Amino acid sequence: TEAPASLILLFGATGDLAKRKLYPSIYNLYKKGLLSDRFAVVGVARRLKDDDDFRNWVKESIDTFGNSSEDLTEFISHFYYQSHDVTDSESYRELKNLVDCLDTTYHLDGNRIFYLAMSPEFFGTVAEHLKEDGLTDTKGFKRLVIEKPFGHDLPSAINLNKRIRSAFKENEVYRIDHYLGKEMVQNIEVIRFSNAIFEPLWNNRYISNIQITSSETLGVEERARYYDKNGALRDMLQNHMMQIVSLLAMEPPIKLTTDEIRSEKVRVLRALRPFKNEEIDQYFVRGQYGEGTINNETVPAYRNEPNVDPESNTETYVAGKFMIDNFRWAGVPFYIRTGKRMDKKSTKIVVQFKDIPMNLYYKNGSSLNPNLLVIHIQPEEGITLHLNVKKTGQGMETNPVKLNFSNKSIDGMNTPEAYEKLLFDCLRGDATNFTHWDEVALSWRFVDQISEVWANQKAPFPNYAAGTMGPKAADELLEKDGFFWWPVA
Ligand code: BG6
Numbered sequence: 226t227e228a229p230a231s232l233i234l235l236f237g238a239t240g241d242l243a244k245r246k247l248y249p250s251i252y253n254l255y256k257k258g259l260l261s262d263r264f265a266v267v268g269v270a271r272r273l274k275d276d277d278d279f280r281n282w283v284k285e286s287i288d289t290f291g292n293s294s295e296d297l298t299e300f301i302s303h304f305y306y307q308s309h310d311v312t313d314s315e316s317y318r319e320l321k322n323l324v325d326c327l328d329t330t331y332h333l334d335g336n337r338i339f340y341l342a343m344s345p346e347f348f349g350t351v352a353e354h355l356k357e358d359g360l361t362d363t364k365g366f367k368r369l370v371i372e373k374p375f376g377h378d379l380p381s382a383i384n385l386n387k388r389i390r391s392a393f394k395e396n397e398v399y400r401i402d403h404y405l406g407k408e409m410v411q412n413i414e415v416i417r418f419s420n421a422i423f424e425p426l427w428n429n430r431y432i433s434n435i436q437i438t439s440s441e442t443l444g445v446e447e448r449a450r451y452y453d454k455n456g457a458l459r460d461m462l463q464n465h466m467m468q469i470v471s472l473l474a475m476e477p478p479i480k481l482t483t484d485e486i487r488s489e490k491v492r493v494l495r496a497l498r499p500f501k502n503e504e505i506d507q508y509f510v511r512g513q514y515g516e517g518t519i520n521n522e523t524v525p526a527y528r529n530e531p532n533v534d535p536e537s538n539t540e541t542y543v544a545g546k547f548m549i550d551n552f553r554w555a556g557v558p559f560y561i562r563t564g565k566r567m568d569k570k571s572t573k574i575v576v577q578f579k580d581i582p583m584n585l586y587y588k589n590g591s592s593l594n595p596n597l598l599v600i601h602i603q604p605e606e607g608i609t610l611h612l613n614v615k616k617t618g619q620g621m622e623t624n625p626v627k628l629n630f631s632n633k634s635i636d637g638m639n640t641p642e643a644y645e646k647l648l649f650d651c652l653r654g655d656a657t658n659f660t661h662w663d664e665v666a667l668s669w670r671f672v673d674q675i676s677e678v679w680a681n682q683k684a685p686f687p688n689y690a691a692g693t694m695g696p697k698a699a700d701e702l703l704e705k706d707g708f709f710w711w712p713v714a
Contacts (some may be wrong), residue, residue, distance in 0.1 A: 228254070229336060230331070232267065234338065235266060235268050236270075236339070237343030238306070243342050246290075253291065254652075264303055264333075265327045267305045268307070269320065280304050284301055335365030337365065341369070353392060368393075369399065371389070373400075373402065373464055374455065379666060395662055399656055400662075403647065405659065405660070417473075428557075429556050430579075435557065435575070437470070438573050439561075443570075444525075447531075449532035456541065462561065462672065463668050475489040475492070482657075487657070494667035497549060497671055498548035508547075509545045509546070510698040512543070513687045514527050515686075519568070519691055527566075538684055542567070542699075544702055545561050566691040567692070573600065575598075577711070601631075608629075612625070646658070
């Protein structure tokens with residue numbers, strides 16, 4: 226069923242995210258009949274001139290990044306533009322006039338989504354102005370969608386949250402983690418809780434370790450100004466990776482409601498084993514790429530990228546070991562690794578089951594392969610189960626086989642589809658696949674300790690060549706526990 230009538234007020238209307246993801250997503254919802262006819266989008270930014278300018282911008286974005294075949298005239302007629310100064314009250318009052326007027330024209334019932342897809346330094350300012358200048362004063366629903374990063378560390382996140390919460394209640398805040406919009410990330414719960422053969426085994430009696438790899442081939446691109454201050458720990462681990470860990474480790478929720486699911490995820494984060502500063506090397510490894518070759522092309526070292534400090538101590542790679550100290554997971558390491566300029570773009574989870582108590586088929590020094598459940602998040606979407614069967618013919622030798630399920634894969638990464646789902650959820654008021662404040666706070670608290678230690682120790686960077694799977698120390702992290710990274714292919 227279609228979403229309720231609503232106005233979407235989009236800050237950062239000329240930004241990269243809006244252009245690549247948001248307009249194509251809104252359009253897809255429209256095309257699928259999931260958007261009410263009663264919708265309007267107001268884009269605010271500083272660059273463009275007027276509605277026509279904006280409509281062309283939106284059209285071009287859909288032509289380039291979306292899949293449109295038809296005439297977009299009717300669709301883009303719902304788009305309006307306002308040049309805006311985010312620090313100026315007068316500017317918000319003009320915006321309010323436009324919004325009120327569109328509310329009447331399109332019969333929007335006062336429903337409003339405020340989407341902040343702009344520079345994070347203004348998140349707090351905008352939220353406060355929205356309230357002070359009357360935009361949140363409406364008889365319909367009001368929701369704030371906010372992109373990452375949600376703060377830079379726990380203190381800044383607390384501060385940002387305070388400012389936001391002065392204008393919106395927690396259940397009106399939709400903090401985006403686009404990994405939660407990915408089909409196979411949403412599938413983790415379903416695989417776990419709808420299959421009798423997995424849930425009974427999903428614990429420390431039968432699982433030996435879990436490995437999550439999210440590798441990228443891209444470097445820092447044009448984002449060095451942001452990235453050099455943040456690094457892989459803040460950019461990927463604090464949000465996407467920790468969210469995946471929570472979904473893999475959480476207890477079955479009592480019901481599939483937002484509150485129940487979130488509270489189970491929060492409990493996982495609460496159970497993360499804390500460590501002392503001097504123990505950090507036992508749990509975490511950082512890396513930064515040097516020059517190397519990707520797809521037969523030589524790419525520069527991170528420190529030689531534009532706008533990167535030539536002596537940058539920022540990590541472009543992080544590997545870590547999470548221990549979850551509760552009854553279900555005591556003793557089972559969750560290993561994660563993520564980085565830029567690695568040898569392929571891929572996100573995968575490998576669940577490695579324990580060896581059976583006795584191997585009857587042990588022969589010629591070769592042992593049985595462990596059972597693995599691989600969840601392919603991208604670029605392929607699917608699951609593979611690794612089993613052992615009898616080798617056909619005489620004798621009793623075993624042969625490893627793979628049972629494969631492949632979801633019809635959507636090509637491309639970070640596709641509009643994730644945003645499309647999240648946007649639709651927000652329009653319907655379903656915050657399940659957004660990050661609750663408690664999750665943000667707990668994950669920052671965990672990450673802050675690591676980043677503080679790292680900030681005070683100069684790392685021997687670069688320590689991995691572009692186009693490889695990361696520094697050697699990341700392999701040793703597993704080797705000392707008797708494991709190794711399963712090849713991601
Ligand atoms: C973003 C990070 O959150 O996720 C980027 O800021 C990263 O640095 C991106 O490239 C990866 O997303 P995806 O969907 O391509 O895996």
